[in-house]
Amino acid sequence: MNLDMKRDEFQELLSRTSDLVLRIYSNLEERKVYHGKTPAEVRELFKEALPEEPFDFQKLLHKVESDVLPHATFNISPHYYGYIMSGGTYAGIAAEFITAALNQNVGKWHIAAASTELEQLSIRWIAEFIGYPVDTGGVLVSGGSSANLVGIAAGVRARAPFELAEDGLRAGPPLTVYASVERHSCIDKAVRMLGLGHKNLRLIPVRDDFTIDVQELEKQIEKDRSNGFYPVCVIANGGSVNSGAVDSFPQLSAIAKKHHAWFHIDAAYGGPAAGTEIARDMFSGIELGDSVALDPHKWLSVPYEAGCVMVKDADALRNAFAISADYLRLDEGREGRLDFSEYSPQLSRNAKGLKVWMTLKMYGASALRQVIEKNIRNMRYLGELIDASGDFERLTPVPLSVVCFRYRTKDKQYHRNEEYLERLNKKLLEAIEQDGRVFVPGTLVRGKTALRACGINHRNEPRHVEYLLNVLREIGESIHF
Numbered sequence: 001m002n003l004d005m006k007r008d009e010f011q012e013l014l015s016r017t018s019d020l021v022l023r024i025y026s027n028l029e030e031r032k033v034y035h036g037k038t039p040a041e042v043r044e045l046f047k048e049a050l051p052e053e054p055f056d057f058q059k060l061l062h063k064v065e066s067d068v069l070p071h072a073t074f075n076i077s078p079h080y081y082g083y084i085m086s087g088g089t090y091a092g093i094a095a096e097f098i099t100a101a102l103n104q105n106v107g108k109w110h111i112a113a114a115s116t117e118l119e120q121l122s123i124r125w126i127a128e129f130i131g132y133p134v135d136t137g138g139v140l141v142s143g144g145s146s147a148n149l150v151g152i153a154a155g156v157r158a159r160a161p162f163e164l165a166e167d168g169l170r171a172g173p174p175l176t177v178y179a180s181v182e183r184h185s186c187i188d189k190a191v192r193m194l195g196l197g198h199k200n201l202r203l204i205p206v207r208d209d210f211t212i213d214v215q216e217l218e219k220q221i222e223k224d225r226s227n228g229f230y231p232v233c234v235i236a237n238g239g240s241v242n243s244g245a246v247d248s249f250p251q252l253s254a255i256a257k258k259h260h261a262w263f264h265i266d267a268a269y270g271g272p273a274a275g276t277e278i279a280r281d282m283f284s285g286i287e288l289g290d291s292v293a294l295d296p297h298k299w300l301s302v303p304y305e306a307g308c309v310m311v312k313d314a315d316a317l318r319n320a321f322a323i324s325a326d327y328l329r330l331d332e333g334r335e336g337r338l339d340f341s342e343y344s345p346q347l348s349r350n351a352k353g354l355k356v357w358m359t360l361k362m363y364g365a366s367a368l369r370q371v372i373e374k375n376i377r378n379m380r381y382l383g384e385l386i387d388a389s390g391d392f393e394r395l396t397p398v399p400l401s402v403v404c405f406r407y408r409t410k411d412k413q414y415h416r417n418e419e420y421l422e423r424l425n426k427k428l429l430e431a432i433e434q435d436g437r438v439f440v441p442g443t444l445v446r447g448k449t450a451l452r453a454c455g456i457n458h459r460n461e462p463r464h465v466e467y468l469l470n471v472l473r474e475i476g477e478s479i480h481f
C-alpha cells in the first residue's frame with residue numbers, strides 16, 4: 001500500500017487547498033473572531049468512529065470548510081487581542097507548506113543540512129535584530145515556555161556549585177531562582193520541571209510600573225545566602241505578559257554577577273521591540289543576559305510554533321543537553337556539523353528555521369520593526385482613548401503593546417464601587433466572548449478583574465482599536481443586573 005495520489009490528483013488537492021486558504025483571508029475583517037459555541041456543540045461535529053475506509057479529499061476539504069473553519073478562533077484577524085498572539089503572515093503560510101513537503105527532521109546535521117544551517121542563521125539574525133551577540137549559541141524550540149525552560153536548565157547546570165547532571169540536586173545546597181511576581185507562569189513550570197522546588201522560586205515584589213523591585217531582590221538574595229541557600233539564577237522580564245513591563249537588565253545583571261548566578265531574560269514577548277527606535281532604550285543591556293528567550297511566533301509574526309532561546313556560551317547549552325548514544329554518534333568529528341538534538345530536550349525536531357528565515361528574508365528587518373512600532377503606537381492610542389472615555393478605566397501603563405483596563409459605565413456613582421465593578425467586568429468578559437466580534441480575555445491587575453488587550457497583529461490599525469472600544473462599550477451598556 002502506498003499513500004500517494006497520481007500527480008494530477010495531487011495537483012488538484014493542492015490547488016483546492018490553496019483556494020480554501022485564499023477564502024480564509026478574503027474576508028478576514030468581516031468575520032467574527034469567536035464562534036460562541038460550547039465544547040459539546042463543537043465535539044458533536046466530529047463525532048465518529050475510526051474510519052476504516054478512505055474518504056474523498058474534496059469532501060474532506062468541504063468538511064474542513066464547513067466545520068473546522070467556522071469554529072476556529074480567528075487570531076489572524078485584526079480584531080483579535082487575546083494573550084500574546086500574532087496574526088501570522090503569507091510568507092509563514094508558504095514556508096509551512098514547503099516545510100511539510102520536505103518533512104525534515106532537524107535533529108542531526110546530516111539528515112537536514114540546509115535546515116540546520118538556516119536555523120543557525122535565523123538565530124544569528126534574531127540576535128542581530130535585538131542587539132545580542134551574533135556569535136551566540138541557541139536553538140529554536142516550540143515557544144516561550146520551552147525557551148525559558150531550556151535557558152534556565154542551561155543556567156542551573158552551569159552555575160550549580162556541584163555536578164548537578166551526575167549527582168542530582170541532593171549533592172549540594174538548595175538552589176534558589178529569582179523572578180518578579182509579574183513573571184510568566186512558565187517560569188514556575190520550568191522550576192518545577194527541573195526539580196528545583198516551587199518554594200525555591202523567590203517571587204520579588206514590583207514597583208508601581210510593574211518592574212521588579214531591585215532592592216527587594218538584593219535583600220532576598222542576601223537573606224537566602226545567610227540561610228544556606230545558593231542563588232543560582234536571576235530572571236528578568238523583557239516585556240511582562242500582563243503589562244509589558246521591562247525590568248532593568250543592567251541592574252539585574254550586576255546583582256546576578258555579584259553572586260555568580262546565571263542571568264536569564266524572558267523576552268519571549270517583548271524581545272523584538274529591543275530592535276526598534278521607539279522601545280530600544282527600555283531594553284538596554286539585553287546583551288548582558290547569559291540567556292534570552294524570544295518567540296518568533298509572537299512579535300516576529302512567524303506561525304506557530306516558533307520559540308528561540310539564545311545562550312551566549314554555546315557550550316553551557318550543549319552541556320545541559322548533549323548525551324551520547326551509539327546510533328547518534330557515528331558521524332562525530334566530521335567537520336563543522338552541528339546537531340541541534342544536542343541543544344534541547346528534543347531529538348526529532350521539525351524544521352522551524354525555514355519559516356523564520358523566509359519571514360526575515362521576505363519582509364526584511366525594517367518592515368518587521370515598523371510593524372512592532374505600529375503595534376506599540378496603536379495600543380498606546382487605545383490607552384489614550386480609554387483615558388479620555390469616562391466609562392473605561394486604564395489599570396496598567398502601556399510601555400509595549402498590552403493594556404489592561406476595565407469598564408465602569410458612564411455613571412460616576414459606580415466608579416468607586418469595587419464590588420459592582422468586579423461583577424460588571426466578569427459579566428462583560430463572558431459577554432464579549434459570546435458576542436464574538438472582538439476577542440479580549442481577562443486577567444487580574446493587583447487583584448482587580450481587568451480586560452487585557454494585546455496587539456501584536458501586523459493587520460491591526462488605529463481604526464481597529466477605535467472599533468474595539470466602541471464594541472466593548474456597546475456590549476457593556478447591554479449588561480444589566
Ligand SMILES: Cc1ncc(COP(=O)(O)O)c(C=O)c1O
Binds near residue numbers: 083142143144145266
Ligand atoms: C513573557 C512570556 N514568557 C513566556 C511565555 C510563554 O510562551 P509560549 O506560550 O510560547 O510557551 C509568554 C506567553 O505569552 C510570555 O508572554
